[in-house]
Amino acid sequence: MILDFSKYTDGLVPAIIQDATTQKVLMLGFMNEEAFQKSRQEGKVTFYSRSKQRPWTKGETSGNFLFIKEIIADCDNDTLLIKVNPAGPVCHTGADTCFSENNTGFTLEKLESIIEDRKNNPSKSSYTSSLFAKGINKVAQKVGEEAVELIIESKDDNKELFLGEAADLLYHYLVLLRMKNHTLKEVIQLLSERYK
Numbered sequence: 001m002i003l004d005f006s007k008y009t010d011g012l013v014p015a016i017i018q019d020a021t022t023q024k025v026l027m028l029g030f031m032n033e034e035a036f037q038k039s040r041q042e043g044k045v046t047f048y049s050r051s052k053q054r055p056w057t058k059g060e061t062s063g064n065f066l067f068i069k070e071i072i073a074d075c076d077n078d079t080l081l082i083k084v085n086p087a088g089p090v091c092h093t094g095a096d097t098c099f100s101e102n103n104t105g106f107t108l109e110k111l112e113s114i115i116e117d118r119k120n121n122p123s124k125s126s127y128t129s130s131l132f133a134k135g136i137n138k139v140a141q142k143v144g145e146e147a148v149e150l151i152i153e154s155k156d157d158n159k160e161l162f163l164g165e166a167a168d169l170l171y172h173y174l175v176l177l178r179m180k181n182h183t184l185k186e187v188i189q190l191l192s193e194r195y196k
Contacts, residue, residue: 014029015028066090
């Protein structure tokens, strides 16, 4: 990635920070070439602080680092979109974002990240970890059981039971995807290719 730092007289390019899971825009900062290279090397967002006149890693005093998942340059190579996993509130006021938006929504991506964490950091008290420990046959069996239970509940008119079984099936399906080292994003990509 080659950025055009010379396009702006101060040598700073705008960096839009977006939560990689919720897709919320968290803040806007600026990077010079040194801050950009440091961000890439360390995996944490470093801006150029105009007030301090030096590179400044977001979270260096608060501990609320922005862990980089992906860096994308715009079509002119003079603006960045940085997708991150924030380690806490982003704004200096204590708010989730610098735009006073709540960033705590539950998404399928968040559920996938929890499942991934339970796979990589097993816990004896975690049902998800226990599924991974039992292996692919048990996980596949659970997906089948939940699918049958959903079909049975679909024949009745009990909304709560139907939605409960739908949630169970979706959860176990995501565990199965992770067990096979795949993501929901891959499935969505395949669906998008089928329906172009």
